[in-house]
Amino acid sequence: MEQAMTEVTQYQSSPNTPWPETELTEEEQIQWVSRVLHLFEFRRNGALVTMPIGASEPAYKEIAVVGIVGTLVGKAGLFSQCGWFGNYDLDWFWCQITDIRTVELRSDIRFRGGAECVWMSTSQGDYALLLPRAAYTEMWEASLCSHRSEAGSVHTSVWPTQGTRPDWWDPHWRESWPWDKDPDAMEVEEDQQMGAEWMRFGPRGDTRFPGEPLSHLHALLPWVISPNGLKYTLKK
Numbered sequence: 001m002e003q004a005m006t007e008v009t010q011y012q013s014s015p016n017t018p019w020p021e022t023e024l025t026e027e028e029q030i031q032w033v034s035r036v037l038h039l040f041e042f043r044r045n046g047a048l049v050t051m052p053i054g055a056s057e058p059a060y061k062e063i064a065v066v067g068i069v070g071t072l073v074g075k076a077g078l079f080s081q082c083g084w085f086g087n088y089d090l091d092w093f094w095c096q097i098t099d100i101r102t103v104e105l106r107s108d109i110r111f112r113g114g115a116e117c118v119w120m121s122t123s124q125g126d127y128a129l130l131l132p133r134a135a136y137t138e139m140w141e142a143s144l145c146s147h148r149s150e151a152g153s154v155h156t157s158v159w160p161t162q163g164t165r166p167d168w169w170d171p172h173w174r175e176s177w178p179w180d181k182d183p184d185a186m187e188v189e190e191d192q193q194m195g196a197e198w199m200r201f202g203p204r205g206d207t208r209f210p211g212e213p214l215s216h217l218h219a220l221l222p223w224v225i226s227p228n229g230l231k232y233t234l235k236k
Contacts, residue, residue, distance in 0.1 A: 013094035015133075018066050021099070021124050025091040027071045033125030034110055036080040037097075040067030040129060041136035050139050053103050053118060053147035060100040065120075069095040072110050072128065075173045081112055083130050083158035099123045105147060105154065113168030117156045118144075130156050 013019045024033070042051045042065045052059045070080035070092040079090045086092075102121045107114045111128040118129040132140040144154060159166070165177040 015066055015094055018094040018096040021095055021097045021122065023093060023095065025071045025076070025093070027073045027076045027091065034072040035069045035125060035127050036072060036083070036130055037065070037120065037127040038068040038070070038083055038085060038130040039133045040065050041133045048136060048139055050146065051103060051143040053105055053143060055103070057101050060103065063100055064096060064098045065100070066094065066096050068092055069127070075176050078169055078173055078176065081159070084161070097122055115156070115168070116154055131158065
């Protein structure tokens, strides 16, 4: 449930008091912005409307959208692409956008390595659209299907807060992925590698004693090796 404004939050943005599009996040220091738009809804004269996708600019006249915006720039942009607003080191705000130029379904390398989604362009920048607000979901589905029948299968969702780092995650910020580390991407310090080398099994498993194996089978007696591991046997 969305909370009403209080004296403590009077300077914060909200769905009812969104900031203008010209506001910038901490990471945005340029005029042309690249952003994610999340929990959005489109209105004309205050009423919810389906959004024409792929139409000419006059079709968007008097249409405004309110939603959460976050940058696509740098480390914060990776969290924006996941839709993890309200967590992590991510600056975002509720924004009202009125100067809509184009809305199209396409792939763009700036969002999840080129995943297909709806992009909206304005005089200020480009927006990758993530998820609509709950009350706008049906109208958004209708907007996608009216564009083309197969567009209804394009569902951009919040990225799971678990698992290994996705392929589209910028390797420059690989250590910022908060969940499981990719075994292939994990690095071991050089001194740790050197310290672990002598522990490798083999006929010359201990470099301190060249030519001597690391272990002898007779050391396992009275144990035997089985498919389920070592088993103890009574010595006759």
